[in-house]
Amino acid sequence: MSSRSNRVLVPEAKQAMEQFKTEVANSMNITLNDGYNGDISARDAGRIGGQMVKRMISYAENNMPSK
Numbered sequence: 001m002s003s004r005s006n007r008v009l010v011p012e013a014k015q016a017m018e019q020f021k022t023e024v025a026n027s028m029n030i031t032l033n034d035g036y037n038g039d040i041s042a043r044d045a046g047r048i049g050g051q052m053v054k055r056m057i058s059y060a061e062n063n064m065p066s067k
C-alpha cells in the first residue's frame with residue numbers, strides 16, 4: 001500500500017497553499033516559520049488545517065454555478 005498523503009499532486013499549487021496556510025495562521029495570531037514548523041502545538045496545527053478546509057469549502061460553495 002502506498003502513502004499518498006504527502007505527495008504533491010499539483011506542484012504549481014504548492015506555493016499558493018503555503019501562502020494560504022500562512023495567511024490563515026496569521027489571522028489566528030499563530031506565527032509560522034519558513035520551512036519547519038514542528039514546534040507549534042498539535043492543537044494549533046489542527047486549528048490552522050481546519051480553518052483552511054472551512055475557507056476552501058466556503059469559497060467553493062460561493063463560486064459554484066447555480067443550477
